[in-house]
Amino acid sequence: MIARVIARGRSRLERREATAAWLFLAPALIALAAVAFWPLARTLYFSFTDATFDDPSNYGFIGWRNFTDIAGDKLWWLALRNTLTFTVISVALETCLGLGIALLLNQTIPGRGAIRAAILIPWAIPVVVSAKVWEWMLHDQFGIINNALINLGLIEQGIAWTANPSLVMGVVIFIDVWITTPFMVLLILAGLQLIPEEVQEAAIVDGVPWWKRFWSITLPLLRPAIGVAVLFRVLDAMRMFDLSYVLAGNSQRTMTISIYARNQLVAFQEIGLGSAASTWVFFAVAMAAILIIGTLRLDRATSR
Amino acid sequence: MGSVSLHGVSKSFGKLDIIRNVDLDIADGEFVVFVGPSGCGKSTLLRLIAGLVPATAGEIAIDGEDMTEVPASERGIAFVFQSYALYPHMNIARNIGFALETTGIGRAAIRTKVEQVASMLKIDHLLDRLPRQLSGGQRQRVAIGRALVRHPKVFLFDEPLSNLDTDLRSEMRVEIARLHEELGTTMIYVTHDQVEAMTLADRIVVLNEGRIEQIGSPRELYRQPANRFVAGFIGAPRMNFAPVTATARSETVRLTGPGGLDLGVAGNWSATAASIGVRPEALSLATGETAKASGELLRVEDLGHEHLAYVSIADDLVWTARVEPNHETQRGARVGLGWPDDALFVFDGEGRRLGAQAGMRG
Numbered sequence: 001m002i003a004r005v006i007a008r009g010r011s012r013l014e015r016r017e018a019t020a021a022w023l024f025l026a027p028a029l030i031a032l033a034a035v036a037f038w039p040l041a042r043t044l045y046f047s048f049t050d051a052t053f054d055d056p057s058n059y060g061f062i063g064w065r066n067f068t069d070i071a072g073d074k075l076w077w078l079a080l081r082n083t084l085t086f087t088v089i090s091v092a093l094e095t096c097l098g099l100g101i102a103l104l105l106n107q108t109i110p111g112r113g114a115i116r117a118a119i120l121i122p123w124a125i126p127v128v129v130s131a132k133v134w135e136w137m138l139h140d141q142f143g144i145i146n147n148a149l150i151n152l153g154l155i156e157q158g159i160a161w162t163a164n165p166s167l168v169m170g171v172v173i174f175i176d177v178w179i180t181t182p183f184m185v186l187l188i189l190a191g192l193q194l195i196p197e198e199v200q201e202a203a204i205v206d207g208v209p210w211w212k213r214f215w216s217i218t219l220p221l222l223r224p225a226i227g228v229a230v231l232f233r234v235l236d237a238m239r240m241f242d243l244s245y246v247l248a249g250n251s252q253r254t255m256t257i258s259i260y261a262r263n264q265l266v267a268f269q270e271i272g273l274g275s276a277a278s279t280w281v282f283f284a285v286a287m288a289a290i291l292i293i294g295t296l297r298l299d300r301a302t303s304r
Numbered sequence: 305m306g307s308v309s310l311h312g313v314s315k316s317f318g319k320l321d322i323i324r325n326v327d328l329d330i331a332d333g334e335f336v337v338f339v340g341p342s343g344c345g346k347s348t349l350l351r352l353i354a355g356l357v358p359a360t361a362g363e364i365a366i367d368g369e370d371m372t373e374v375p376a377s378e379r380g381i382a383f384v385f386q387s388y389a390l391y392p393h394m395n396i397a398r399n400i401g402f403a404l405e406t407t408g409i410g411r412a413a414i415r416t417k418v419e420q421v422a423s424m425l426k427i428d429h430l431l432d433r434l435p436r437q438l439s440g441g442q443r444q445r446v447a448i449g450r451a452l453v454r455h456p457k458v459f460l461f462d463e464p465l466s467n468l469d470t471d472l473r474s475e476m477r478v479e480i481a482r483l484h485e486e487l488g489t490t491m492i493y494v495t496h497d498q499v500e501a502m503t504l505a506d507r508i509v510v511l512n513e514g515r516i517e518q519i520g521s522p523r524e525l526y527r528q529p530a531n532r533f534v535a536g537f538i539g540a541p542r543m544n545f546a547p548v549t550a551t552a553r554s555e556t557v558r559l560t561g562p563g564g565l566d567l568g569v570a571g572n573w574s575a576t577a578a579s580i581g582v583r584p585e586a587l588s589l590a591t592g593e594t595a596k597a598s599g600e601l602l603r604v605e606d607l608g609h610e611h612l613a614y615v616s617i618a619d620d621l622v623w624t625a626r627v628e629p630n631h632e633t634q635r636g637a638r639v640g641l642g643w644p645d646d647a648l649f650v651f652d653g654e655g656r657r658l659g660a661q662a663g664m665r666g
Contacts, residue, residue: 196387196389198385198387198389199389199390199391199392201356201376201383201385201389202383202385202389202390202391202447202450203391203402203403204356204375204376204377205354205355205356205376205377205379205381205382205383206377206382206402206403206450206454207377207378207403207406207454208377208402208403208405208406209377209406212405212406216391216394216402216405217391220393221392221393
């Protein structure tokens with residue numbers, strides 16, 4: 001009897017709490033629906049149509065044809081390969097560099113605060129500005145890099161870094177590493193500071209050599225932080241558009257899947273095909289995210 | 305084997321002097337406890353011995369070998385932290401055996417040693433768990449096991465029991481005493497807990513503001529404190545003090561002070577006396593002739609096994625007396641306090657204790 005009263009009372013309280021929870025969530029959900037779910041749904045919808053920008057209101061459903069068309073396009077696969085090459089190499093370099101710099105900055109060195117602030121500068125500059133600055137610095141005739149290399153006697157004449165098809169992907173990766181390493185440093189540094197100093201000291205006193213401390217203590221304890229940083233960076237890199245586009249436009253050497261989708265939509269005015277390409281991009285990024293979260297077990301590692 | 309000696313050791317962080325010119329010799333197999341108020345530098349002194357912080361000046365030798373410039377990892381010591389500092393991602397077996405992994409003795413040998421230590425500390429059933437699955441007391445046992453397994457020359461403990469509750473603390477205290485007896489290894493132990501210091505130590509080092517105030521056995525520190533600081537720091541509840549004025553007479557010195565204090569002390573050494581001290585356990589409620597001081601009884605705390613009476617002998621001077629449980633005095637009443645002559649400690653203006661014989665108690 002008493003138990004039933006309590007049970008009924010609790011369930012009413014629970015209902016009230018659930019209502020309150022939904023009320024609090026509502027603004028965020030509405031905003032998300034407006035800026036994320038709705039556009040996503042529209043894109044998905046249009047990807048099954050033959051709509052074009054000439055007459056957007058006049059279209060018919062064509063089933064999976066847009067998707068199969070793109071899957072049969074050699075340029076799409078080239079763009080995907082470029083994107084994956086760019087993602088794997090740039091994120092790998094950024095992680096290694098970020099880890100190295102974070103370890104250095106974690107030491108008690110004079111002026112540490114200033115260095116930490118200074119290292120963020122590349123991250124704070126808009127990508128388009130950075131890309132333009134580097135484009136000029138790498139210019140084959142007026143660039144400061146070529147100038148320095150010539151003065152050092154390393155090369156005879158300026159190298160056309162961004163115009164040379166075999167070099168341009170390397171340049172894109174280089175600039176991306178320059179821009180986003182600070183982001184990696186920041187996230188890994190935050191992870192480093194979560195490792196209790198006494199755990200390291202315990203290993204030092206116990207005579208554990210530095211490489212073993214790094215490999216068996218620092219790295220495993222940093223895994224959640226590095227995992228999150230890599231996840232962010234991979235998702236970012238998978239949909240990279242601006243850097244390639246500013247440096248090399250539609251060059252097939254650096255065309256990413258985002259540039260490919262943009263071309264279908266804007267350059268060729270194909271709403272249906274462009275939407276399908278965008279949907280492919282979405283799936284590619286989602287797959288990457290699932291893969292990383294799964295392999296690193298981020299969901300569990302961070303909940304500790 | 306594991307002697308430790310410090311000569312003129314100082315440590316400054318910037319302009320802040322944490323340790324000032326410390327000389328200390330610890331014999332092999334000794335159990336030495338560093339005590340002192342927080343911020344006195346006792347933990348820093350331990351970290352200096354460990355090599356976790358470099359000394360600003362002075363020499364540190366372990367086993368007769370100069371270790372001042374030797375990194376912590378090569379000093380052959382083990383350190384037990386207050387926070388346990390276990391490796392959170394390794395199971396207990398690996399936590400204990402981790403330091404042995406680079407010694408090249410092989411997995412099987414490591415396993416044997418780990419199991420040996422674990423059974424010694426009664427944690428052998430926990431070897432496959434992670435630190436976060438253990439209670440505080442179990443974690444501290446693992447931390448001690450991690451130290452034991454390496455057979456260090458010296459064990460350093462930095463407030464190892466401070467994070468444990470009272471019951472576990474006394475249990476682990478007994479455990480550490482047993483380990484010291486069994487191993488006979490030098491142990492240096494930092495604590496702010498007097499009970500730990502008094503029960504574990506062969507010798508106690510009392511530190512204050514980075515200096516050694518006194519070194520001695522627990523009994524020496526209690527009965528013959530070198531100065532007012534040590535007298536006040538060792539013993540709980542702490543010693544009662546009162547300022548006095550000394551007037552020299554022919555054979556004795558007359559000491560007068562608040563609460564009607566008027567004592568005749570033999571020996572002209574006490575001519576420079578500035579304050580006196582009496583331990584609460586030496587005080588008793590007294591009347592008439594036997595009362596040496598008097599004041600208003602503020603309150604009596606009933607702690608079960610003892611009663612503590614707070615007596616205000618002057619406006620801003622409250623003395624604590626450990627009294628018989630069956631006293632019948634009312635709050636607010638005027639009471640007299642008495643003590644045996646040999647329970648009196650006399651200090652000079654700089655806080656040094658006067659007359660070695662004055663503080664001797666039977």
